[in-house]
Amino acid sequence: MAAQFDLKNDGVVVIIGSGAGGGTLGNELAQKGIDVVILEAGARHEYEDFVNDEWDSFAQLAWKDKRTTSGDWRVAKDFPNLPAWIVKSVGGSTTHWAGASLRFQEHEFKALSSYGKVKGANLLDWPVTLAEMESYYAKAEAKMGVTGTNDWPRLPGNNNFKVLKAGADKLGYKECHTGNMAINSVERDDRNSCQQTGFCFQGCKWGAKWSTLYTEIPKGEATGHLEVRPNSMAIKINHDASGKVTGVVYADKDGKLQEQKARIVAVAGNSIESPRLLLNSESSKFPHGLANSSGQVGKNYMRHTTGSVYAIFDKPVHMYRGTTMAGIIRDEARHDPSRGFVGGYEMETLSLGLPFMAAFLNPGGWGRSFTTALDHYDHMAGLWIVGEDMPREENRITLHADEKDEHGMPIADVHFDDHANDTAMRDHAYSRGQALYAAVGATRTFPTPPYPSTHNLGTNRMSEKPADGVVNKHGQTHDIKNLFVSDGSQFTTGGAENPTLTIVSLAIRQADYIAAQMSAKSI
Amino acid sequence: MVTIYERQPHERKPGLSRRELLKRGGAGALLIISGGAVISPEHAWGLETAALKPETMATLIQVARDIYPHDQVPDKYYAIAVKGHDETAAKDPAHKELIEKGIADLDKKAGSGGYRGLGWEEQRVALLKEVEKTPFFQAVRGGLVVSLYNQKEVWPIFGYEGESYSKGGYIARGFNDIEWL
Numbered sequence: 030m031a032a033q034f035d036l037k038n039d040g041v042v043v044i045i046g047s048g049a050g051g052g053t054l055g056n057e058l059a060q061k062g063i064d065v066v067i068l069e070a071g072a073r074h075e076y077e078d079f080v081n082d083e084w085d086s087f088a089q090l091a092w093k094d095k096r097t098t099s100g101d102w103r104v105a106k107d108f109p110n111l112p113a114w115i116v117k118s119v120g121g122s123t124t125h126w127a128g129a130s131l132r133f134q135e136h137e138f139k140a141l142s143s144y145g146k147v148k149g150a151n152l153l154d155w156p157v158t159l160a161e162m163e164s165y166y167a168k169a170e171a172k173m174g175v176t177g178t179n180d181w182p183r184l185p186g187n188n189n190f191k192v193l194k195a196g197a198d199k200l201g202y203k204e205c206h207t208g209n210m211a212i213n214s215v216e217r218d219d220r221n222s223c224q225q226t227g228f229c230f231q232g233c234k235w236g237a238k239w240s241t242l243y244t245e246i247p248k249g250e251a252t253g254h255l256e257v258r259p260n261s262m263a264i265k266i267n268h269d270a271s272g273k274v275t276g277v278v279y280a281d282k283d284g285k286l287q288e289q290k291a292r293i294v295a296v297a298g299n300s301i302e303s304p305r306l307l308l309n310s311e312s313s314k315f316p317h318g319l320a321n322s323s324g325q326v327g328k329n330y331m332r333h334t335t336g337s338v339y340a341i342f343d344k345p346v347h348m349y350r351g352t353t354m355a356g357i358i359r360d361e362a363r364h365d366p367s368r369g370f371v372g373g374y375e376m377e378t379l380s381l382g383l384p385f386m387a388a389f390l391n392p393g394g395w396g397r398s399f400t401t402a403l404d405h406y407d408h409m410a411g412l413w414i415v416g417e418d419m420p421r422e423e424n425r426i427t428l429h430a431d432e433k434d435e436h437g438m439p440i441a442d443v444h445f446d447d448h449a450n451d452t453a454m455r456d457h458a459y460s461r462g463q464a465l466y467a468a469v470g471a472t473r474t475f476p477t478p479p480y481p482s483t484h485n486l487g488t489n490r491m492s493e494k495p496a497d498g499v500v501n502k503h504g505q506t507h508d509i510k511n512l513f514v515s516d517g518s519q520f521t522t523g524g525a526e527n528p529t530l531t532i533v534s535l536a537i538r539q540a541d542y543i544a545a546q547m548s549a550k551s552i
Numbered sequence: 553m554v555t556i557y558e559r560q561p562h563e564r565k566p567g568l569s570r571r572e573l574l575k576r577g578g579a580g581a582l583l584i585i586s587g588g589a590v591i592s593p594e595h596a597w598g599l600e601t602a603a604l605k606p607e608t609m610a611t612l613i614q615v616a617r618d619i620y621p622h623d624q625v626p627d628k629y630y631a632i633a634v635k636g637h638d639e640t641a642a643k644d645p646a647h648k649e650l651i652e653k654g655i656a657d658l659d660k661k662a663g664s665g666g667y668r669g670l671g672w673e674e675q676r677v678a679l680l681k682e683v684e685k686t687p688f689f690q691a692v693r694g695g696l697v698v699s700l701y702n703q704k705e706v707w708p709i710f711g712y713e714g715e716s717y718s719k720g721g722y723i724a725r726g727f728n729d730i731e732w733l
Contacts, residue, residue, distance in 0.1 A: 224721030351727035407711025
């Protein structure tokens with residue numbers, strides 16, 4: 030039975046956001062008997078409410094509140110008010126994610142040591158190593174049902190995968206399979222197995238893909254220690270004279286401001302909203318925002334070096350059938366500076382339906398060059414590039430100087446300039462992707478520009494020293510003991526891997542730490 | 553209110569005057585203007601306009617096809633895709649002016665026969681290139697990328713099957729049926 034806590038209850042842990050970080054942390058704490066209120070900005074849509082329709086689903090789930098953009102990234106030109114494609118709904122972006130669940134590589138936790146100083150990049154080693162993370166990765170994989178771990182079979186390959194695999198073989202790539210996916214390949218955890226429906230991004234109507242919406246959250250609620258409060262948009266975190274946080278002001282479903290008192294606050298609103306909230310919580314004691322003595326809140330915004338390659342063949346593919354991202358080539362994920370850049374990238378199968386293909390293949394494009402591509406939609410195959418991008422101080426989230434949202438909170442501006450390393454990596458990946466499809470007989474290929482960001486990272490980063498970042502190795506802010514960050518904004522660097530598994534692993538680890546600190550009465 | 557109507561088989565064909573038939577020269581051949589409507593006698597549909605001139609709507613349909621030309625997609629879907637501009641124009645005089653002026657400008661640039669009088673797609677596209685940066689073009693193209701490709705009726709033309717949950721996904725319907733590799 031889901032709990033209901035009083036606004037004045039100052040013994041609860043308040044978590045802002047119910048996605049991979051917040052939803053997992055909430056359940057983990059509830060399982061330990063700790064009372065938790067999750068404030069979720071979006072509504073609660075259960076999986077039977079999801080729709081197999083790209084634009085309708087976008088309207089149902091996406092975070093559409095206005096943001097502004099600046100910088101030289103192409104997203105700022107193509108989608109000036111939609112820098113990120115993430116979710117405002119209970120479950121957060123775990124409703125929308127594709128399910129790819131990869132561990133970081135050892136060297137990626139030590140980016141500065143591994144790559145050396147890179148001009149124009151604010152690289153840093155994580156204060157945590159792969160060795161320390163391994164047991165948490167294992168717990169996350171077990172929780173999420175990741176294929177290729179714990180004796181769970183990998184998913185069967187769909188048409189798009191078969192084309193990828195044929196190309197990988199021709200190019201001599203060695204590590205190509207249907208991925209480590211948090212999508213049930215067999216029925217488990219009282220959930221269906223994958224039915225190859227092809228609408229992973231629109232929310233899995235079978236519940237086969239792991240999402241906090243129908244795993245962590247109901248499990249947490251069943252303990253009687255977790256309340257999820259939807260339609261509750263956090264505006265400001267309050268603190269007392271000593272600097273400890275005391276509660277969260279939020280706009281409720283009617284737009285009325287409420288304050289939920291708290292013993293501990295954990296921010297997990299994804300890498301745009303989390304720094305926005307900390308910055309908006311400025312006070313006379315903390316004039317630059319909460320937990321910002323380093324000045325790093327909002328900085329080092331990363332979004333992975335991405336791009337897609339689509340290819341047309343003379344025979345049908347029907348790439349949209351089946352699990353969208355169950356297909357990966359890992360050979361290029363290594364660090365090998367002889368390629369002209371540091372870090373590496375993954376190549377993963379990707380497909381869009383016709384409506385989104387029209388919107389994203391070449392945003393702004395028109396005329397026959399564009400339309401003849403769509404004419405062969407059912408003959409297309411596609412892959413997505415996911416690579417490590419460089420953290421830069423200038424790439425950052427700031428509060429807009431003039432524009433405010435409906436609650437009077439300044440909207441976020443997202444500034445991003447591609448680093449030369451990002452561009453070199455993307456160009457390398459485009460050429461490899463195009464060569465891969467050409468090797469299978471593609472008659473035309475498309476190096477497709479990045480979509481609005483799905484992997485938003487780094488804006489409250491972890492650091493050993495308080496001067497270099499916002500949180501310590503447990504996601505606890507350096508400045509305020511009872512204030513935590515629990516989402517991908519903690520990432521010191523981005524790695525080449527889809528971030529969700531690491532976010533979940535960090536949340537499990539953070540729950541252990543918070544529980545220990547609470548019983549030791551140190552927070 | 554714009555309505556796209558399809559003529560029922562028992563209905564009389566709209567009568568075509570000699571003048572209307574003469575209008576059917578050039579690229580606009582498939583569409584005729586009759587009263588407050590754009591009519592496609594070949595394909596038995598018509599579109600009544602509320603705010604925009606029917607001539608403007610006919611040209612807008614051609615502009616839409618020239619922006620996203622798919623020879624296998626009938627005009628009807630382009631008409632459906634741009635009818636929203638008439639609806640918006642009925643509520644918003646500024647939008648009405650944007651569209652009417654944008655089309656008038658294209659007609660002027662095209663010379664005596666107007667935009668639809670230009671026989672080759674290349675000629676019309678050259679004019680569109682000239683106005684590519686204008687708010688008029690941006691509004692038309694930006695809306696069209698959703699309103700054209702988000703019509704479920706056009707998806708089968710492109711081989712896109714749409715919703716699949718109600719059919720049990722593709723697990724037994726060809727998710728891995730590729731044979732040519």
